[in-house]
Amino acid sequence: MAWFELQEKKTKIPGAKALWTVCGRCRKYVPNAEWKKNSSVCPECGYHGRISARERIALLADEGTFEELFADVGYSDHLNFHDASGAYVDKVEAARKKTGEGESVITGKAAMEGIGVVLGAMDFAFMGGSLGTGTGEKITRAAELALAERRPFILACASGGARMQEGIRSLMQMVKTSAAIGRLKEAGIPYVSILTDPTTGGVSASYAMLGDINIAEPKVLIGFAGRRVIENTIHQKLPDDFQTAEYLLEHGFVDRIVPRNEMKSFIVKMLNYFGF
Amino acid sequence: MAAKAKSAMDIVKLARAADRLHLRDYMALIADDFTELHGDRLVKDDRGLIGGFASIGGVKCLVLGHNKGSTLEENLESNFGMANPDGYRKAMRLMSLAEKFHVPVVTFVDTPGAYPGREAEERGQAEAIAKSLEFSAALKTPILVVITGEGGSGGALAIAVGDRILMLENAIYSVISPEGCAGILWRDGAKAAEAAEALKVTAPDLDALGVIDGIVPEGKTREETAANVKKAIVATLKHLSSIPVADLVARRYAKFRAM
Numbered sequence: 001m002a003w004f005e006l007q008e009k010k011t012k013i014p015g016a017k018a019l020w021t022v023c024g025r026c027r028k029y030v031p032n033a034e035w036k037k038n039s040s041v042c043p044e045c046g047y048h049g050r051i052s053a054r055e056r057i058a059l060l061a062d063e064g065t066f067e068e069l070f071a072d073v074g075y076s077d078h079l080n081f082h083d084a085s086g087a088y089v090d091k092v093e094a095a096r097k098k099t100g101e102g103e104s105v106i107t108g109k110a111a112m113e114g115i116g117v118v119l120g121a122m123d124f125a126f127m128g129g130s131l132g133t134g135t136g137e138k139i140t141r142a143a144e145l146a147l148a149e150r151r152p153f154i155l156a157c158a159s160g161g162a163r164m165q166e167g168i169r170s171l172m173q174m175v176k177t178s179a180a181i182g183r184l185k186e187a188g189i190p191y192v193s194i195l196t197d198p199t200t201g202g203v204s205a206s207y208a209m210l211g212d213i214n215i216a217e218p219k220v221l222i223g224f225a226g227r228r229v230i231e232n233t234i235h236q237k238l239p240d241d242f243q244t245a246e247y248l249l250e251h252g253f254v255d256r257i258v259p260r261n262e263m264k265s266f267i268v269k270m271l272n273y274f275g276f
Numbered sequence: 277m278a279a280k281a282k283s284a285m286d287i288v289k290l291a292r293a294a295d296r297l298h299l300r301d302y303m304a305l306i307a308d309d310f311t312e313l314h315g316d317r318l319v320k321d322d323r324g325l326i327g328g329f330a331s332i333g334g335v336k337c338l339v340l341g342h343n344k345g346s347t348l349e350e351n352l353e354s355n356f357g358m359a360n361p362d363g364y365r366k367a368m369r370l371m372s373l374a375e376k377f378h379v380p381v382v383t384f385v386d387t388p389g390a391y392p393g394r395e396a397e398e399r400g401q402a403e404a405i406a407k408s409l410e411f412s413a414a415l416k417t418p419i420l421v422v423i424t425g426e427g428g429s430g431g432a433l434a435i436a437v438g439d440r441i442l443m444l445e446n447a448i449y450s451v452i453s454p455e456g457c458a459g460i461l462w463r464d465g466a467k468a469a470e471a472a473e474a475l476k477v478t479a480p481d482l483d484a485l486g487v488i489d490g491i492v493p494e495g496k497t498r499e500e501t502a503a504n505v506k507k508a509i510v511a512t513l514k515h516l517s518s519i520p521v522a523d524l525v526a527r528r529y530a531k532f533r534a535m
Contacts, residue, residue, distance in 0.1 A: 078485065079474065079475070079476055081474055082474065083461035083462055083470075083471075083474065084461065084462040084463065084464070084467065084470075085461070133535075140533065162429075162451050162452070164451050164452045164457050164460070164461070164475070165461075166451075167450070167451055167475050167476050167477075167485075168449060168450060168451055168475075168476065168477070168482060168485060168487050169485065169487065169535055170451050171429065171430070171433055171450075171451040172487060172532060172535035173535075174406075174409055174430065174433060175409050175413060175433065175437050175532045175535075176532045176533055176535060178406060178409035178410040178413060179409070179410065179413035179414070179437075179529055179532055179533070180533075181410060182410040182411075182413055182414050183414075183529075185410075186414070201430075202429075202430055202451075204402035204406075205390075205401070205402040205405040205406050205409075205430045206405075206406050206409060207406070208402070208406070209400075209402050209403040209406040209407075210406050210407070210410055222402075223397055223402065224390065224392075224396070224397060224401040224402040224405070224430070225390070225392035225396075225397065225401070226392075229392045230392045230393060230394060230397065233391075233392050233393060234393055234394060236394070238394060242394070242397070243397060251398050251399070251400065252400075253400050253402075253403055
């Protein structure tokens with residue numbers, strides 16, 4: 001990064017936050033209203049900023065059709081987990097307060113251009129979108145509902161991976177969700193996975209990579225192991241585009257890269273091809 | 277005088293010990309025959325995860341396992357039992373064979389984790405693990421999982437979906453290594469012992485959490501430990517083979533559904 005960009009990053013304009021959003025990539029100041037209108041995509045450089053699960057659902061569901069389900073399913077502190085900075089319960093309660101959500105995913109029924117679907121979206125702002133027992137349970141219930149009602153299941157992923165504060169049972173969510181999605185596929189019901197920034201670790205190594213169609217937003221980070229872990233293991237610098245959506249497309253692991261404002265129409269088109 | 281109770285970190289060290297029994301040792305000690313089969317039919321033959329047909333106490337089965345190795349040469353060849361995507365795809369290919377010919381599967385889990393490498397990412401480490409979970413959850417033949425050493429996160433889980441999950445007395449199974457967890461949540465990798473305690477990674481802990489079905493005691497000698505593992509495998513496979521396969525798959529789904 002050039003020195004003047006660093007300078008710009010550090011510059012504080014009093015009250016700026018209230019009026020402007022600073023692009024996470026090109027650092028341009030974009031008026032909040034314009035940023036919002038453009039679905040948090042930078043009009044200058046096309047960077048797809050992180051958005052909340054509710055914003056994601058608003059972009060995908062027909063207006064007023066989202067009916068939230070399984071909202072009562074929450075986390076479980078079966079390990080009574082404490083680390084250096086305190087209790088897991090306190091952290092997860094803080095995440096609830098901050099996001100207004102009960103878990104790192106929200107799930108429900110919705111219509112997309114009139115097609116009845118089961119829709120889920122993960123929220124990275126909720127403990128890094130980590131996969132806890134509540135997250136896994138909601139996604140599994142959503143998949144089972146899609147199976148019971150023969151509705152396509154659309155899930156937008158955003159996660160750093162498993163939630164280590166829930167120990168081994170967070171790992172087990174990878175099996176539970178993948179098994180439920182397997183049943184959906186056996187029954188001929190489409191499952192579409194949307195990979196957003198970031199999708200890594202245990203989430204990429206389970207339901208995120210299992211879509212009949214895997215769609216990624218441009219430039220997002222998708223991978224299993226962290227860049228630094230890999231660099232320390234192989235003692236090599238990795239290319240800049242390593243683990244980007246474009247890199248995964250090139251290596252054959254995503255079907256398409258689709259910009260945010262075209263996501264809904266692309267999914268609807270695919271569902272039409274699948275007979276919905 | 278009673279021995280001092282082992283800490284979680286003591287058990288982590290035992291699970292990782294270089295002189296612990298590894299897959300090839302088990303095959304030599306408990307199998308009448310082990311015939312390795314190679315390759316994923318796509319890219320290569322991964323050495324971190326190996327498999328083949330075996331006869332254990334007269335029971336024919338497919339054995340899959342992380343190949344940590346007991347000599348430095350073996351360690352290096354197999355990346356210390358850290359599999360590449362090709363290893364998991366080979367495992368799925370062999371599981372298909374087992375399903376086709378109604379042969380039960382036994383997996384030996386012993387890995388620090390899936391290999392974190394550039395080529396591993398390029399060839400879809402995440403997809404290979406994800407597919408393994410989906411695939412083995414619905415496999416129409418019995419699967420017995422034995423966690424013999426280190427059950428390291430997703431790389432272990434990929435071959436740890438089964439009808440029965442057994443764990444050796446001094447094995448561990450965890451969502452993240454104690455060092456990794458300490459580095460993130462304690463911001464100090466040296467706090468691994470505290471992280472190991474908090475994560476609950478030992479066999480009795482996991483038994484209490486309902487994640488495993490039984491603990492295999494370790495003997496005073498390698499032979500004794502291997503014999504205990506053999507006894508557990510033979511008895512469990514005989515039992516699982518008596519269950520109609522549709523029931524087996526339904527129960528396997530329900531087992532993980534409840535976790």
